[in-house]
Amino acid sequence: MMRLAVLCSPESWYFKDLCRAADGRYDLAPLPFRRLQSGLDNAGVSVSSGNEDLGAYDAVLVRTMPPGSLEQVVFRMDALAALQAEGTCVVNPPKALEAAVDKYLATLLLRRAGLDVPRTIAAQGANEAMVAFSELGGDVVIKPLFGGEGRGITRLADEALAERAFKMLEQLGGLIYLQEFVPHAGYDLRLFVVGNRVLGMRRSNDRDWRTNVSRGATTEALVVEDRLAEIARRAARAIGAPLAGVDLLPTLDGRLLALEVNAVPGWKALSKTLRIDVAALVLECLRDQVVQQSMSNKLCVANP
Secondary structure, eight states: OEEEEEESOTTOHHHHHHHHHHTTSEEEEEEOGGGEEEEEETTEEEEEETTEEGGGSSEEEEOOOOOOOHHHHHHHHHHHHHHHHTTOEEESOHHHHHHHHOHHHHHHHHHHTTOOOOOEEEESSHHHHHHHHHHTTSOEEEEOSSOOTTTTOEEEOOHHHHHHHHHHHHHTTOOEEEEEOOOBSSEEEEEEEETTEEEEEEEEOSSOSOOOGGGTOEEEEOOOOHHHHHHHHHHHHHHTOSEEEEEEEEBTTSOEEEEEEESSOOOHHHHHHHTOOHHHHHHHHHHHHHHHHHHHHHHHHHOO
16 A cells, blocks of 8 residues: 655645545545654655654655745755655655746746747836836736736736836835736636646636636636647646646637646646546556656666
8 A cells, every 4th residue: 555645734625535536545644844844964864744754655745835934935845855865756846846836937948848928027126027018018917926826916907007016016025027918718728737647627717817716717628639738748847747737828819828837736626527536547646656766766776
């Protein structure tokens, strides 16, 4: 029986869904990210959550990314990287988590992978942001660099309001991350990459230009054609995530824009929409990743 540590709240719907899908074939333990700690000495490195040694588990699934100070966030990623280097399978890998949570870096990696992305400008000052506002057509979407589910995303098409928003962000020491507003038909595509499989749904919202389910969007099953599946896989590979949610936006002029990649993707709406046991697929993906990690560890030992 595989032992899996899940960094999440024990009350999480996702943890309960994983337990249901495990059906006694996996031993799952919910462990809090906030209690992560690490010890170093000449004998090696240990990473634990509370009294639980994460190195004793076959795999660690990151199911949440709680807010924290810069020091706390950096330490969490460093600790997971140390755990991975010691031979424990971590999904998603810390490098993928770091890339996906940083919208600027994620967009950069998607563009490097040859995917079409919205025109984007990141600025640190209000004056530079106002020039960017004009360059992007005077109709932009401003996004927090970190965050998801549409939180903090605002559309600005008024010059005076844009200037006020940019000055406030500058005073707070925040980055001003702007993307052109792209006219669309009121829907986007959420593709869920789980190992070698790609699932999909279409999200529509006739009350808001944002298509997040948390914003009231409705969903319908999507037949994932080969072209869409390949784009989703390229996006997931670009950030190094075997488990990823990829958001694509079909534009009115026929383009397909890669908006972002979520390295801690939810599947509640997807399971309900497709009537597929996504949690079971996630567990299969974890098993496959453990096998790959074990083979990699053996190669490292054979070829030091």
